[in-house]
Amino acid sequence: MISVQDYLERLGIAELRPAQQKALDAGLERGRNLLVCSPTASGKTLIAELAFLQALNEKKISVYIVPLKALAQEKYAQFTKRNVFSVGLAVGDLDEKDQHLHQHDVIVATAEKLDSLLRHHAPWTARIGVVVVDEIHLLNDPGRGPTLEILLTMLKRITRPQLIGLSATIGNPEELAEWLAADLVVDDWRPVRLDKGVLVGTSVEFPDKPF
Ligand SMILES: Nc1ncnc2c1ncn2[C@@H]1O[C@H](COP(=O)(O)OP(=O)(O)OP(=O)(O)O)[C@@H](O)[C@H]1O
Ligand SMILES: [Mg+2]
Numbered sequence: 451m452i453s454v455q456d457y458l459e460r461l462g463i464a465e466l467r468p469a470q471q472k473a474l475d476a477g478l479e480r481g482r483n484l485l486v487c488s489p490t491a492s493g494k495t496l497i498a499e500l501a502f503l504q505a506l507n508e509k510k511i512s513v514y515i516v517p518l519k520a521l522a523q524e525k526y527a528q529f530t531k532r533n534v535f536s537v538g539l540a541v542g543d544l545d546e547k548d549q550h551l552h553q554h555d556v557i558v559a560t561a562e563k564l565d566s567l568l569r570h571h572a573p574w575t576a577r578i579g580v581v582v583v584d585e586i587h588l589l590n591d592p593g594r595g596p597t598l599e600i601l602l603t604m605l606k607r608i609t610r611p612q613l614i615g616l617s618a619t620i621g622n623p624e625e626l627a628e629w630l631a632a633d634l635v636v637d638d639w640r641p642v643r644l645d646k647g648v649l650v651g652t653s654v655e656f657p658d659k660p661f
Contacts, residue, residue, distance in 0.1 A: 451507050452534060454479070454500055460534070467493040469637040470500075476633050479504055483613040483632035485586070487623050489640035494616040495528070498582040501614055502535055502556050510579025512556045515601070517585050517594060519560060525584070526558045544570060552577070561594070565601045568608070578609045586615035589626065602630075 454474070458466075466474070469488035476484055478500055486494055502512040514529070516522045519541045526539045538554035540563045548567065551557055552574035559567070568575055583602070588594045605611060613630050620626060627634040647654040 452503055454503065457500070457503055457534065460532070461496075463496070467496075468639040469493060469635060470496055472635045472637055473497045474500070476635050478614075481612045483630055484635050485615040485617075485620075485623060485627040485630055485632040486635045487617055487620050488635075488637040490618045491641050492618075492637065492639055494584075494618075495525070498584075498614060498616065499529070499532070501580045501582065501612060502529075505579040505612075506535060506555050508579060509577075511552075511554070511574060511577045512580040512582065513564060513578055513605075514556060514558045514582045515561050515564060515584065515598075516558065517561065517588055521584070522558045522560055529556055529558065540564065540567060548572065561598050561601050565597055565604075568601070568604050575605075575608055578605065578611050580614070581605050581611045582614045582616065584616050586626070587617040587620045589629075590621065 469486060469492050473484055473486055476482060478484060478497065481504070486497055488494060498514060505512045514525055516525060522539060522541045526537055529535055529537045535555040536553065538551045538557045540548065540551060540557055540559035542563070544566055551572065581602070583598070589598050602613070613632060615626065615630060615632065623634055623636065645656050647656050
């Protein structure tokens with residue numbers, strides 16, 4: 451059993467960021483569905499990792515769904531480096547490596563690949579306890595949205611997992627949270643302040659408040 455505290459110590463994290471604390475307060479460890487909306491680089495990935503931890507302690511599989519293969523590779527490397535989870539990567543065409551996916555605690559997958567694995571009845575999918583959807587605003591995307599929507603609907607039917615959606619830019623968070631049956635976790639804290647400036651000659655003026 452690894453506690454949140456142990457995990458944070460391992461990562462050298464001294465203090466949680468606001469969105470992370472809010473996610474814990476909203477029931478992250480109690481299996482609540484959450485839709486987390488916070489700015490870029492505000493630390494949403496760690497929220498997913500804390501959910502993996504819970505699933506690991508319950509011997510369930512976590513899946514982390516990303517829109518692009520490149521992002522899958524990046525997250526795979528990042529989660530593997532933690533040395534806490536056994537991590538699998540599911541991105542390509544169906545192949546023999548897929549037979550080993552059930553051995554992992556966390557599976558990083560593209561939506562298309564996971565959709566294909568579910569349709570081929572990969573037996574481990576019945577052990578999925580946590581589903582994280584990174585860049586979940588893509589549900590609104592006319593191209594990718596429908597695949598993701600069907601995928602989430604199938605996953606909900608198979609295992610009733612804890613669902614965690616992550617995004618920096620959702621136009622309709624309340625509506626999406628309702629569809630996911632999730633609590634909304636919203637925070638505006640960002641690591642680097644963004645100021646809107648106007649270049650006047652060679653200097654920049656800041657007419658507005660920071661946004
Ligand atoms: N509590 C923390 N203390 C210090 N650093 C942290 C903390 N939480 C996360 N970080 C670091 O902040 C950086 C950005 O985090 P992360 O990639 O999770 O952002 P994000 O919210 O997913 O952003 P994006 O929307 O761009 O994907 C990472 O390098 C991560 O290690
Ligand atoms: Mg992120």
